[in-house]
Amino acid sequence: MEIKNYIIRQISVFSENKPGRLAAIAKAFREEKINILAFSIAEADGFGVVRALVNQPDKAFKKLTSLGYNVAFTDVIAVKMKDEPGGLHEIAELLGEAEINMEYAYAYTGKDAAVLIIRVDLVEEAISRILSRGGSLLESKVFI
């Protein structure tokens, strides 16, 4: 398996923490018919970062940039979990044993499985450690 296939490009948008900002970003996605697969907001001291996994990241990047947003791509990985009690525990334990340092994480449950999106500092190493311990990762092509 090519390790690079598991690196997923998350869209990160700098946003001031004020009413209407999320609606404006969501509207841009809607107009471009971009589907959001996972999403989170991180906030600190008056500003925040909106993070999203979308089905057409390049198009999303172009659209938001053209609207004046400050946008960047961030590499993340997506670990599959069982959508049942204990699913997160199983994965969290695996990540702990693999000594993977998470900067942040957020989750979503899809049709097939629950997924934990994580941002780690050493992406490629994290991917090989997870795979070698029998973990299962989503491929980036799911998000294109």
Added chain:
Amino acid sequence: MFWDKGKETLSPDELADLQLKRLKKTLKSAECIEFYKKQFSDAGIQTSDIRSLDDIRKLPFTKKKDLRSGYPFGFLAVPLKQVVRIHTTSGTTGKPTVVAYTRNDLDAWAELIARNMTMIGLSEDDVFQNMVNYGMFTGGLGFHYGAEKTGMTVIPSATGNTTRQIEMIQDFGVTAIHCTPSYAMHLAEVAEERHMEFPSLKTGIFGAEPWSESMRAELEEKLGVTAYDSYGLSELFGPGVAFECMERDGLHIWHDYYLVEIINPQTGEVLDDGERGELVVTPLLKEAMPLIRYRTGDVTFRMEDGCLCGRMQKIGRITGRSDDMLVIRGINVFPSQIEHVLLSLPEVGNQFMVYIDRVNHLDEMSIEVEMNREYFHGELQDLARIQGRVVKALRDVLELRTSVKLVEPGSLPRFEGKAKRVIDRRGEM
């Protein structure tokens, strides 16, 4: 290169003696003016009470509005027949201010300009195009006569017809120009559009408007010149009062012509070297219109370090008007200081807004500044780090804790003309 090395490099003692001698003479002639006669007697001071340079602090300031109230000839210390020229300053509010010159005044003024030009390496080998208004504005004739005195070949091109200006620079092999920085920018743009170049040009003198270091870099690149800042105001003759030398780190103000004080614009207290405040000048060689402790309204400071060129003490480049000063928790803050800090940080833009509030009887200053796109890599901690850097840089310069908010690029108001970047909400309840 020096025009008058003896005067330009006087030792502190020689300078103080000369200044005191000239100050006494200036006070005598100021007494011929009704306004000053009254001011001195109101303050209970005889000119003979002024025995040292520091004694000048006993005298009241002269303000622009005082000059205006004397329109047209209320501030003349000599009969009109001794006046050989009159200029006026633009009257943005009410009547213009009149400035008058005797023949000696004009000579002294041209001498100053010649010092400045020689200081930046200009000589009779240079061809000089003076691209400013030649009418009532002092920049035209002031530079003209100074450049002639220096021995340069002078082209009094004045303003307008940019294409013709460019052609003259090319045809006459002009090596030095003088204009406002904004006109220089326009000149560069027009030349760029028409694919015209300035192979002969090497020196640009820019003044009459404040301009930034980033503008300097841009003008130098586009015009192929070394750019020098020129400072002056009509009330003190005109341009030539202070000028950059080749070090281009601060302005040499000519202390044998001008007695310099820096004051707190709100209290009038005289400040030390290194402290930023309003420039107050007592001209020491003006015959037609002597002035005592004239408040320029311009903000600067006396630089503590000497200059490699060996000339007298410098002042910092003008960074704004004293009317803009804020007092936050008892500390003086000029919006221009904030601007300077932000300019030095590539992670943020140059636009900013300042809000001042009173929270629990304490002044709180918060600053909004735009994030620079290129420094956002998608992480919250990038932003927190940049915010921390801005807070620290501001604290180092202002000696004041501020709160900084990063906002989206392009989201702050852009101002045309006079910017209103400070919103003081302390008066509101």
